[in-house]
Amino acid sequence: MEGHIAGSSPGAVGIVGAGTMGAGIALVCARRGRRVYLQDIKPEVLDAAQAYIDSILAKDVAKGRISEEEKRKTYDLVEPVQDMAALSSCPIVIEAVPEKLELKRSVFARLTELCGSEALLLSNTSSLSITELAAVLPHPERIIGFHFFNPAPVMPLVEVIRGHKSGDACVAAARRFAEELGKVPVLAEDSPGFIVNRVARPYYNEALRIMGDRVARPEQIDRIMKQAGGFKMGPFELQDLIGLDVNLATTESVYTRFYHESRFKPSRIQQRMVQAGSLGRKTGEGFYPYDQ
Numbered sequence: 001m002e003g004h005i006a007g008s009s010p011g012a013v014g015i016v017g018a019g020t021m022g023a024g025i026a027l028v029c030a031r032r033g034r035r036v037y038l039q040d041i042k043p044e045v046l047d048a049a050q051a052y053i054d055s056i057l058a059k060d061v062a063k064g065r066i067s068e069e070e071k072r073k074t075y076d077l078v079e080p081v082q083d084m085a086a087l088s089s090c091p092i093v094i095e096a097v098p099e100k101l102e103l104k105r106s107v108f109a110r111l112t113e114l115c116g117s118e119a120l121l122l123s124n125t126s127s128l129s130i131t132e133l134a135a136v137l138p139h140p141e142r143i144i145g146f147h148f149f150n151p152a153p154v155m156p157l158v159e160v161i162r163g164h165k166s167g168d169a170c171v172a173a174a175r176r177f178a179e180e181l182g183k184v185p186v187l188a189e190d191s192p193g194f195i196v197n198r199v200a201r202p203y204y205n206e207a208l209r210i211m212g213d214r215v216a217r218p219e220q221i222d223r224i225m226k227q228a229g230g231f232k233m234g235p236f237e238l239q240d241l242i243g244l245d246v247n248l249a250t251t252e253s254v255y256t257r258f259y260h261e262s263r264f265k266p267s268r269i270q271q272r273m274v275q276a277g278s279l280g281r282k283t284g285e286g287f288y289p290y291d292q
């Protein structure tokens with residue numbers, strides 16, 4: 001293990017899923033000089049991820065933080081790929097596909113076949129159990145939760161989650177990798193929603209109930225939370241940023257894993273909006289309209 005971990009041998013990083021989180025994580029890794037293989041099954045998502053990375057780096061140039069040359073070098077470090085086989089040589093792979101246990105398990109099953117037996121396999125899951133994810137796979141000791149926050153290039157925290165069979169050396173390697181990326185790792189035990197998403201559930205759910213009870217409108221609630229509560233973003237702006245589908249999947253997962261405790265019960269308003277395809281910024285409409 002030690003011979004392959006970040007710091008001793010800065011190999012390429014593989015990322016599975018190039019959506020909101022995968023694209024941001026790819027940029028984080030490239031900014032630290034890592035070669036990145038960014039994989040997705042949808043070519044249009046890979047195009048959008050490259051456009052996103054280009055736009056953020058262009059802002060860095062405009063603000064005088066990096067030169068055009070540095071921008072090009074960083075941009076070129078991220079190689080979009082559709083075939084997961086391209087990740088086979090990576091000593092570290094980060095999975096960022098949708099929040100569905102069976103989907104993530106199938107990704108990890110394929111990764112365990114493809115990658116070397118010492119590769120560190122990290123999951124960006126927001127709420128699923130690392131223990132359950134790793135249980136049916138060979139080498140469960142190298143599967144670790146590695147939870148970035150949105151937007152990944154900006155938010156400093158990474159929750160490092162230890163599953164029941166996670167190996168100590170792998171957990172330590174994951175922490176070091178987070179530090180190498182300039183992030184602040186926080187070790188969390190494997191429980192539904194870990195730390196931050198568990199704390200955050202009532203923030204979204206209660207706001208949705210207040211809206212449903214017609215006590216206040218989303219824009220009023222957001223304004224109050226920012227102006228009086230000191231939050232950077234209100235609960236509705238945040239749902240639009242995260243994606244209502246992603247947020248609902250996390251709430252459903254936490255609710256299920258807490259044996260349907262009513263305090264975590266998902267909101268029908270959110271469910272209806274997801275069914276209607278009003279997912280927030282990524283679809284041009286959520287609680288607020290967006291230019292696309």
Ligand SMILES: NC(=O)c1ccc[n+]([C@@H]2O[C@H](COP(=O)([O-])OP(=O)(O)OC[C@H]3O[C@@H](n4cnc5c(N)ncnc54)[C@H](O)[C@@H]3O)[C@@H](O)[C@H]2O)c1
Pocket residue numbers: 016017018019020021022039040041042045096097098099100103107124125126127147148149150241242243246250
């Ligand atoms: N959005 C957030 O704010 C946020 C924050 C932290 C963690 N997360 C977690 O990160 C993960 C990804 O979330 P996201 O918001 O980036 O989702 P997303 O829907 O934006 O992106 C997921 C991507 O995975 C791709 N994908 C699906 N199946 C695949 C497969 N078999 N192989 C390769 N790619 C595949 C999809 O095409 C899509 O582009 C989820 O587990 C989510 O809970 C999300």
